[in-house]
Amino acid sequence: MDLLKEKIKTEGEVYAGNILKVDCFLNHQIDCRFLSEVGKEFHRLFKDDGVNKVLTIEASGIAIGAMVAQEFGCPLVFAKKTKTKNIAGDVYTTPVESFTHGTTYDIMVSKRFLGKGDRVLIVDDFLAVGNALNGLIKLVEDSGAELVGCGTVIEKGYQHGGDRLRQQGIKVESLAIVESMNHETGEIVFRD
Amino acid sequence: MDLLKEKIKTEGEVYAGNILKVDCFLNHQIDCRFLSEVGKEFHRLFKDDGVNKVLTIEASGIAIGAMVAQEFGCPLVFAKKTKTKNIAGDVYTTPVESFTHGTTYDIMVSKRFLGKGDRVLIVDDFLAVGNALNGLIKLVEDSGAELVGCGTVIEKGYQHGGDRLRQQGIKVESLAIVESMNHETGEIVFRD
Numbered sequence: 001m002d003l004l005k006e007k008i009k010t011e012g013e014v015y016a017g018n019i020l021k022v023d024c025f026l027n028h029q030i031d032c033r034f035l036s037e038v039g040k041e042f043h044r045l046f047k048d049d050g051v052n053k054v055l056t057i058e059a060s061g062i063a064i065g066a067m068v069a070q071e072f073g074c075p076l077v078f079a080k081k082t083k084t085k086n087i088a089g090d091v092y093t094t095p096v097e098s099f100t101h102g103t104t105y106d107i108m109v110s111k112r113f114l115g116k117g118d119r120v121l122i123v124d125d126f127l128a129v130g131n132a133l134n135g136l137i138k139l140v141e142d143s144g145a146e147l148v149g150c151g152t153v154i155e156k157g158y159q160h161g162g163d164r165l166r167q168q169g170i171k172v173e174s175l176a177i178v179e180s181m182n183h184e185t186g187e188i189v190f191r192d
Numbered sequence: 193m194d195l196l197k198e199k200i201k202t203e204g205e206v207y208a209g210n211i212l213k214v215d216c217f218l219n220h221q222i223d224c225r226f227l228s229e230v231g232k233e234f235h236r237l238f239k240d241d242g243v244n245k246v247l248t249i250e251a252s253g254i255a256i257g258a259m260v261a262q263e264f265g266c267p268l269v270f271a272k273k274t275k276t277k278n279i280a281g282d283v284y285t286t287p288v289e290s291f292t293h294g295t296t297y298d299i300m301v302s303k304r305f306l307g308k309g310d311r312v313l314i315v316d317d318f319l320a321v322g323n324a325l326n327g328l329i330k331l332v333e334d335s336g337a338e339l340v341g342c343g344t345v346i347e348k349g350y351q352h353g354g355d356r357l358r359q360q361g362i363k364v365e366s367l368a369i370v371e372s373m374n375h376e377t378g379e380i381v382f383r384d
Contacts, residue, residue: 023302023305024304024305028269028270028272028301028302028305029267029268029269029302029304029305030258030261030267030268030269030270031267032258032261032262032265032266032267032268033262033265035258035262036262058250058251058254059250059251059254059270059272062250062251062254062255062258063254063255063257063258063268063270065255066222066224066227066254066255066258066259067258067262069222069224070224070225070227070228070259073224073225074224075221075222075223075224076221076222076224076255077220077221077222078220078222078251078255080220080251109220110215110220110221112216112221113215113216113220113221
């Protein structure tokens, strides 16, 4: 997606430790006009796959998921990272290791909102080693729903999480795949 | 908003402890067609107020905020509840007591995304005692931005957080105000 690559190059910042900061348009401040285009692009990529539910994870996946679900005219479900008083009853749950925070946390989805008959498109902002996506895929499998595929805005190709999922036969579409970054020069190279 | 009141009556569940569960359409599974209407309604209510930024708080405010910001054609900023590696530099921060969880947590917004010249509409899913809104208002004040008003989807009128804000002269618009709930009969009474 050329618009995204352009935004990453002009507005993204590269820091030591493989950190690409895009919090000015994607995951702290959100450019909602741009995000509408992201929703349309994921719809174009998955429109023939019978998607009837979009699944993401709080917090930074939610705005993206909302735009995608709006395009498909289907519900969005977001997995929660903490159990609140307001989730009653049974949940599907699995542990996820956070690359960013260096910790492990549980993600969960109420059994009422995921199950047989659902054809699920998983979306998220970033795909690096793939821990969050693998957790979400596990919840889909546990629920008896069908996984249609995964859509991520930015994939860090050099961490190979996306490649591993594709090797398993899962349809993974990323709107930009970063092949390498240099925090000293700020250079970002995309996969063709 | 009649569509919302109808959805609360047909899809909402009332539990002991003043809990109104609407997680089937608002804050776990999200009905994105309905949420588009919420965005349009907030736009109608605040369209003459010069809004150029929408502010909300993770996680359940984000989808609502995205729809509202889309209508205004302006950025959405969401306050974060935990400090991550990826928020660098200075932040505005304030403590917020959680009514739902019975704990206190810090919320924060990067100073890069809130400041002088911003005319801010704050949106959130629920308004009860008003702790989250008061925290967000504090961040707006600290930043030098101008508060246009607050829009919440469901206000619990009997907890009077909204009334206190209106008494301070703040424009607060809630799409449904619950005046009373009965968890034994399931009855929900709305303010006219």
